[in-house]
Amino acid sequence: MQTVYIEEHQEAFKEIVKLHRVKKQKFTLIHIDDHSDMNEAIVSESAINNLTDESIDLISYSQLNYGNYIPPLLYTDIIEDVIWISNHNSERFSEICINTEQKANDFISLLPIKTKVAGNIHKLITCRADTNLTHIYDFSNKSVIVSVDLDYFGSNDHLGELIELEITRNQFFELQNNIYNKVRCSFGSNLNVYSKDSRYYVKLFGLEPIPACKISENEIKANLATLRDFFVRHNLNPDLNIICKSESSGYTRQEVIKYFVENRINI
Incomplete structure (x- = not known):
């Protein structure tokens, strides 16, 4: 085999x-x-x-x-x-x-x-x-x-469904502040933006429970x-x-x- x-x-x-x-x-x-x-x-x-x-x-x-x-x-x-x-x-x-x-x-x-x-x-x-x-x-x-x-x-769906991308500062504030931003409206609570060490990120995730x-x-x-x-x-x-x-x-x-x-x- x-x-x-x-x-x-x-x-x-x-x-x-x-x-x-x-x-x-x-x-x-x-x-x-x-x-x-x-x-x-x-x-x-x-x-x-x-x-x-x-x-x-x-x-x-x-x-x-x-x-x-x-x-x-x-x-x-x-x-x-x-x-x-x-x-x-x-x-x-x-x-x-x-x-x-x-x-x-x-x-x-x-x-x-x-x-x-x-x-x-x-x-x-x-x-x-x-x-x-x-x-x-x-x-x-x-x-x-x-x-x-x-x-x-041993499945890890909360990580499997997580997508994390680095974005620009302008994109960060656009996603954070524009309530009609198409990306935010498309993903709703499955989207989160955050900053760390002067860099900016967007997270898309499936809200699966953590093991x-x-x-x-x-x-x-x-x-x-x-x-x-x-x-x-x-x-x-x-x-x-x-x-x-x-x-x-x-x-x-x-x-x-x-x-x-x-x-x-x-x-």
Whole structure:
């Protein structure tokens, strides 16, 4: 089994497309993450319909964001079905298709929607790692890719959703004093400006709660053991194992990254 570490989850699109170009087959994706990563994706239509090295990089690094690498993989039929494992999911089975909508300048919107129409569509199963799926899904004839975001072991959404930018002094006072400033009116209480050491900054944040305490090594080990048991229980031998650190975005707790990197942990 090939294992690759990536920095942020949109890079999984690139790794999965690369494997597809070699193996010429469809895959079942086991997405292990506290976030679905199935948000609307807006990509270049010409790029997504002609996946060259250049267009793959364009989509991965310029058009996708932290939470939407899966829809383009469903749209291109590289991914057939998705098993989403998180700490919060209840077991649920649904069928989805990709709704497309033309945008300006060669862009196309790709949005997964649940559908009741039976046919050649994708399956989405949500569950926890301690779930047994043998009664609803047969992995025996599937080629499987596992994509794990380390925030599954300890998420840090209040930092992941924080954006901080340095601005000029004039921009600072404009944002602070003009009640009709378009940026302030667009973000409301999600925006804050402040000054420090004669420099000026704007913060955009999602108001997520700050975690109360650190994740212990024992908690990480217990979650890892449960996850590995899921693989054994379903006789999984993935073609590719992707491990996403989510470090630069801040979504993964530092103690989790430290544990995996220092111990060279494989899933």
